[in-house]
Amino acid sequence: MAQNSLYLANTKGQEVAIVSSDEDTKKASVLLKTYLDQAFDNPFLIQNNNSENTESSKIILEVTNENISKKDSFIIKSDEKNIYLVGSNEKTLRYAIYTLLETWGFRKYTAKDHFIPKLKEITFPKNFNKTYTPSFEYRALFYPDCYDENFRDWHKLDWHIDDFGIWGHSFYKLLSAKEYFKKNPTFFALYEGKRNSESLCMTNDNVVKIVLRKMSDIISQNPNARFFSISQNDDVVYCECDKCNALNEKHGGPQGSLYYFLNKIAVQFPKTKITTLAYLHTYKAPKNIKIKPNIYTIFCPIEMNRGKAIEEIPDNNSFVDILNTWNTATEHLYLWDYTVEFTNYLSPFPNFDTFSKNYKLYEHNKVKGLFVQGYGDIAGDLYELRQYLLAKIIWDTNADIETVTNDFLKGFYGNASPFVKQYIDLLIQNQKKSDRYLNIYTSPIESRNTFLSPEAMDQYDKLISQAEMVSKNDPVIAKRVLKLRVALEYVYFEQAKFYGKEPHGMFQKNGDSFSVKDHLEKRVQNFVQNCKEFGIYELSEDGLSPEEYGTQWNYIAQHNVVDHVGESLKYEFKTKPEPEFNLKKEKGLQDGIKGYKDFNLNWTGWYGQNAEIIISGNNTDFISLEFQCLEDQRHWIFLPSKIIIKGFKNQKWKTLNEEKEPYLTENYSLNIKKYSFKNISFGNFDKIKIILTPQQKLPAWRERKNKMPMLMIDEIVVK
Numbered sequence: 001m002a003q004n005s006l007y008l009a010n011t012k013g014q015e016v017a018i019v020s021s022d023e024d025t026k027k028a029s030v031l032l033k034t035y036l037d038q039a040f041d042n043p044f045l046i047q048n049n050n051s052e053n054t055e056s057s058k059i060i061l062e063v064t065n066e067n068i069s070k071k072d073s074f075i076i077k078s079d080e081k082n083i084y085l086v087g088s089n090e091k092t093l094r095y096a097i098y099t100l101l102e103t104w105g106f107r108k109y110t111a112k113d114h115f116i117p118k119l120k121e122i123t124f125p126k127n128f129n130k131t132y133t134p135s136f137e138y139r140a141l142f143y144p145d146c147y148d149e150n151f152r153d154w155h156k157l158d159w160h161i162d163d164f165g166i167w168g169h170s171f172y173k174l175l176s177a178k179e180y181f182k183k184n185p186t187f188f189a190l191y192e193g194k195r196n197s198e199s200l201c202m203t204n205d206n207v208v209k210i211v212l213r214k215m216s217d218i219i220s221q222n223p224n225a226r227f228f229s230i231s232q233n234d235d236v237v238y239c240e241c242d243k244c245n246a247l248n249e250k251h252g253g254p255q256g257s258l259y260y261f262l263n264k265i266a267v268q269f270p271k272t273k274i275t276t277l278a279y280l281h282t283y284k285a286p287k288n289i290k291i292k293p294n295i296y297t298i299f300c301p302i303e304m305n306r307g308k309a310i311e312e313i314p315d316n317n318s319f320v321d322i323l324n325t326w327n328t329a330t331e332h333l334y335l336w337d338y339t340v341e342f343t344n345y346l347s348p349f350p351n352f353d354t355f356s357k358n359y360k361l362y363e364h365n366k367v368k369g370l371f372v373q374g375y376g377d378i379a380g381d382l383y384e385l386r387q388y389l390l391a392k393i394i395w396d397t398n399a400d401i402e403t404v405t406n407d408f409l410k411g412f413y414g415n416a417s418p419f420v421k422q423y424i425d426l427l428i429q430n431q432k433k434s435d436r437y438l439n440i441y442t443s444p445i446e447s448r449n450t451f452l453s454p455e456a457m458d459q460y461d462k463l464i465s466q467a468e469m470v471s472k473n474d475p476v477i478a479k480r481v482l483k484l485r486v487a488l489e490y491v492y493f494e495q496a497k498f499y500g501k502e503p504h505g506m507f508q509k510n511g512d513s514f515s516v517k518d519h520l521e522k523r524v525q526n527f528v529q530n531c532k533e534f535g536i537y538e539l540s541e542d543g544l545s546p547e548e549y550g551t552q553w554n555y556i557a558q559h560n561v562v563d564h565v566g567e568s569l570k571y572e573f574k575t576k577p578e579p580e581f582n583l584k585k586e587k588g589l590q591d592g593i594k595g596y597k598d599f600n601l602n603w604t605g606w607y608g609q610n611a612e613i614i615i616s617g618n619n620t621d622f623i624s625l626e627f628q629c630l631e632d633q634r635h636w637i638f639l640p641s642k643i644i645i646k647g648f649k650n651q652k653w654k655t656l657n658e659e660k661e662p663y664l665t666e667n668y669s670l671n672i673k674k675y676s677f678k679n680i681s682f683g684n685f686d687k688i689k690i691i692l693t694p695q696q697k698l699p700a701w702r703e704r705k706n707k708m709p710m711l712m713i714d715e716i717v718v719k
Helices: 023-039 090-103 149-154 205-221 242-251 254-266 317-329 352-364 383-395 401-434 454-471 475-499 520-533 546-559 585-589
Strands: 005-008 017-020 045-047 058-063 074-078 083-087 122-125 129-132 138-142 164-166 188-191 194-200 227-229 274-278 295-299 333-338 369-373 507-510 513-516 570-573 604-607 611-616 624-631 642-649 652-660 671-678 687-693 710-713
Touching (some): 017 023, 023 045, 023 058, 023 090, 058 090, 074 090, 090 149, 138 383, 242 254, 254 295, 295 317, 295 369, 317 333, 369 383, 383 401, 401 475, 475 520, 570 585, 611 710, 624 687, 652 671
Parallel strands (some): 017 045, 017 058, 058 083, 227 274, 333 369
Antiparallel strands (some): 005 122, 074 083, 074 129, 188 194, 570 611, 604 710, 611 687, 624 671, 624 710, 642 652, 642 687
């Protein structure tokens, strides 16, 4: 072994020299010396050329394009005496330096957290020669530490914020509805029979001219940008005018007129890389159209089960077929991946074991570039491990993920790492056992019977408690473990709101009334404070802050629990609600817990049909019936157009009250409306029926294909 390895001890008088022969390697040599000097007692030397004769081994830095043909590749090699780091430019030379340092035990876990080993000597194999080439030509992660350039360089990542002159959904930036829609509605999409400002008419020549001018300005203002996005807005609206519709029919759907339009733009900027999103209605490749070679398609599989690797999903052939069709349609296929739970950044999301298999599949199916969306700058659940693993995988899909994971956990969590590893493994095991369909817009409430069941939560609690115990004397590790605790607390609070008066709920019986369980309000306060200290300023993609979360939680604690006689009566659905908005069945309307601002929590919903509920009175004499309805037009939830209350007696239904909602107006603020029916002798009837009639159709401002107006009702309070 000794004969096959170089030994670099860097002792006094026998210093290892870092050779920098030109300006291109000067900064890199200082960078390498800075790291090595922290690991060794004796500082390393920097030589300006390789001609100086020393007996010690050297680390020689070179910048050259010789033998390096692919972007971002670099070479690490050695002979009998020296190590050579070769990059095609300064950046890839840094990639080589960081790769070499990692072989000697150096680590960069986050932008602020790293490990510098204390070394007496370092070894490297003799006569080694390897070209390091990435699995994907473009690799952007959108996670907190990726804002830091040094972190990106260490992990060989690109950065879309610098690389794009215009990014993402961009129609609204390229042709402003505010500026043009009122005077020139034909510039915009004819959708469902009306002009809609959410998209453009792809065949309007004036639209092409305006976008060309705007693109010229943007390109001139961003001379260093690599890409420019011309992409649909974040909506399903597209043009159905005669000309666009003809193209759509000819080329396989709305993507047909889109690429007709893109080709017109791309041909005017042949040296500019134009990206576009294959997203929602443009998800599939167009047919019978040649896409210009400077157009880069970013494929966006947003609706996918994240709980399983694609190859393990039974009907994965359709997904792979769509991917392969794109490969025949475009020369440049990139992919936008979604790797976190966007509705609940702090809720555990056990998809770690899918990463390696999925990115291998993408590479095998000729995906060339990746944008991997995570928490952005939010310190979401286990983001440190997520971004670290993803960085390793998208550089090299053959990375040994188990080894990488164990190495990270040991370095980042210290003595607590065995318990953190058990916690993560148990999350994944429970997810697999339950076969929970994981999408990116789920919640801890939906997972309450699977990997976030009360039994599972108790198991996680014990493991994190053990991690807390062994790390209590190490403030740095203790704080990292505390962040894991904060995530479990969030799950507990969310589920406690759902369970209400039941076991695991937030309320406890005190005599004839209910109150919040002991110490729970203080725990919520601590949660809000901990989020602030961790820099978690949003809990979801919608922008809910921890402070607002605490305010809402306290409101629910004070106002949303109620005692009423309906809790002991029989409630029956005459029309069945939607399963995803009927988690408690009939109990959801009579468990003593009202709904609030989150439509996923304690609301019962119907799509496009009457909501009809029957209450069997059992000769109970009550004189008041109350409930609330939710209005959230952004999510197609509207107040009922009409409410009818009926009573059943002598085998006949009698209308007791009828109330119509005023004319519907455009309103994107969330609204909860209370309906109260009093001074009616409900006790005179065997049954009471509540009928809520939805809006007959979506209003013009929210018309979308395959969407229907929705009704949502919470607790039906009977007194």
